[in-house]
Amino acid sequence: EIPIPPGARVVELAGAWVYPGFVDAFGHLGLEEVEWPDALVAARAGRTIDPLEDPPVPMPDPPSAGLYPDRSAAVVLSAGAEAGAAHRKAGIGLVTTCPKEGFLRGTTAVFALSGRPRREAMVSAGGALVANPGWRGKGSPSTAMGPLAHLRQVLLDARRYGDLHDRYRRTGSGPRPPWDPALEALGPVLTGERRVWIEASTENEIRRALDLAAEFGLRVAIVGGLESHAVAERLAADGVPVILRLDWPEDPETAKPKKPEGKEADAKKPDAAAAGELPPRVREERRRDWE
Secondary structure, three states: OOOOOOOOOOOOOOOOHHHHHHHEEEEEEOOOOOOOOOOOHHHHOOOOOOOOOOOOOOOOOOOOOOOOOOEEEHOOOOOOOOOHHHHHHEEEEEEEOOOOOOOOEEEEEEEOOOOOOOOEEEOOOOOOOEEOOOOOOOOOOOOOOOOHHHHHHHHHHHHHHHHHHHHHHOOOOOOOOOOOOHHOOHHHHHHHOEEEEEEEHHHHHHHHHHOOOOOOOEEEEEEOOOHHHHHHHHHHHHHEEEEOOOOOOOOOOOOOOOOOOHHHHHOOOOOOOOOOOOOOHHHHHHHHOOO
């Protein structure tokens, strides 16, 4: 016997099945159409910045496009009656959502698909910081290693920022260090209070994420993890959880391409790669990998 709490809603479910709802551990529900009107975000995206109003830390105008660790999904989340209707029909009752753009996208929010207002649906408003080294945007690095260098630099900046403020608080001497919301938001990440979810799918991406975590002493989780089986021993040794995406690739084509007929047969055969054709052995190998 469980006592019924005051204000509880009684629902007649005779003959029905009751089961816990699924959890969507990672997505952008409730944030799809959000435009971030933050002036500092606009400045870091490459727009004009007033050095008197927003003094850069700790070096003149550091490159920071796509670095928004101070954004919070909970602040602008749309969690009303219409949010997640398709999710609810699929049996999902709880969602973790995060901003979509940037190398450092901001912090996650967890909310229930109850259809109630945001303040009542919110379960956790300050979750993990999401990093996506594979993001590409205006003013962002275009090489494979560029985003990681970008992330390393902002973490080094945040460490230096924290040292400057700690010294000023202890001694009270010297010029007061300027305030920067992005670097301030990275403080709990560097101390291990806040976990970082790093989007990584291939073996190399996962290894690079783990190397970055080891260098800065970060608590991380891997999001995506398509080839996490290849790094399973290290993930287990480092105690790194994996949020595995269920967005599987489509079944690769294995059927032999049709032979051209008529006028097509008389035309010069195009290059196989240009025509999108692959040798049978390559197709078969991709099929085995997919399975």
